Amino acid sequence: xxxxxxxxxxxxxxxxxxxxxxxxxxxxxxxxxxxxxxxxxxxxxxxxxxxxxxxxxxxxxxxxxxxxxxxxxxxxxxxxxxxxxxxxxxxxxxxxxxxxxxxxxxxxxxxxxxxxxxxxxxxxxxxxxxxxxxxxxxxxxxxxxxxxxxxxxxxxxxxxxxxxxxxxxxxxxxxxxxxxxxxxxxxxxxxxxxxxxxxxxxxxxxxxxxxxxxxxxxxxxxxxxxxxxxxx
Numbered sequence: 088x089x090x091x092x093x094x095x096x097x098x099x100x101x102x103x104x105x106x107x108x109x110x111x112x113x114x115x116x117x118x119x120x121x122x123x124x125x126x127x128x129x130x131x132x133x134x135x136x137x138x139x140x141x142x143x144x145x146x147x148x149x150x151x152x153x154x155x156x157x158x159x160x161x162x163x164x165x166x167x168x169x170x171x172x173x174x175x176x177x178x179x180x181x182x183x184x185x186x187x188x189x190x191x192x193x194x195x196x197x198x199x200x201x202x203x204x205x206x207x208x209x210x211x212x213x214x215x216x217x218x219x220x221x222x223x224x225x226x227x228x229x230x231x232x233x234x235x236x237x238x239x240x241x242x243x244x245x246x247x248x249x250x251x252x253x254x255x256x257x258x259x260x261x262x263x264x265x266x267x268x269x270x271x272x273x274x275x276x277x278x279x280x281x282x283x284x285x286x287x288x289x290x291x292x293x294x295x296x297x298x299x300x301x302x303x304x305x306x307x308x309x310x311x312x313x314x315x316x317x318x319x
Contacts, residue, residue: 095257102249109241117237118230126228129186133221134196135161135179137169140213144168145206149216152204156218170213180220192217 109117118126137152139145148168152160158178165179174181186193191210199205199219206216267276274281284293285306291297292305 099250102253103246114237128226130225131183131185131223133182135220136217137165137179138171138212138215142214145214
């Protein structure tokens, strides 16, 4: 058994090493199919926000920013009026927001023009005013940047497929050539004749004259292959 295991491991290693290296066309085909989901960074926005549950304070902050929405003004107003701890000391700035980060504000943030104070908008955390500070356009990684990554990924997949094929064919080929003496009969023998009963089912499931309820683990007597008609 040890010898067989070592031999199988060696054959699997050789099969994996000789699996085909992906061609340029296969790499390009994979890139085009996965470009939108794997190699494209969506548009993001840098946004300044002030959040407060008190509408009067939000209105006061809005009035100040409508007069002066410079960076210095945002820093002063956010520090005084915002209740959002992570950003109030940064002028309300949150960078690289993608759609879905702030569900209550997504529609407004990703349609608003830059450098315009918007709001107030009521949400789960209270009232919010915001300004789009910067729009970062969608960025697509070129094929040259990810070519080696794709090649490695496709190569690993090819090795896994080669290994799975080897194991499948190995079992099929040698199982069909293995004939066992009666005292050594198991399911892996080509001349094994099963009863059709699952090996995991308790023997009590198949008693001719059962006494007591059947065990819970018994399989269905007949496998249902079509929906039963109502009332049957």
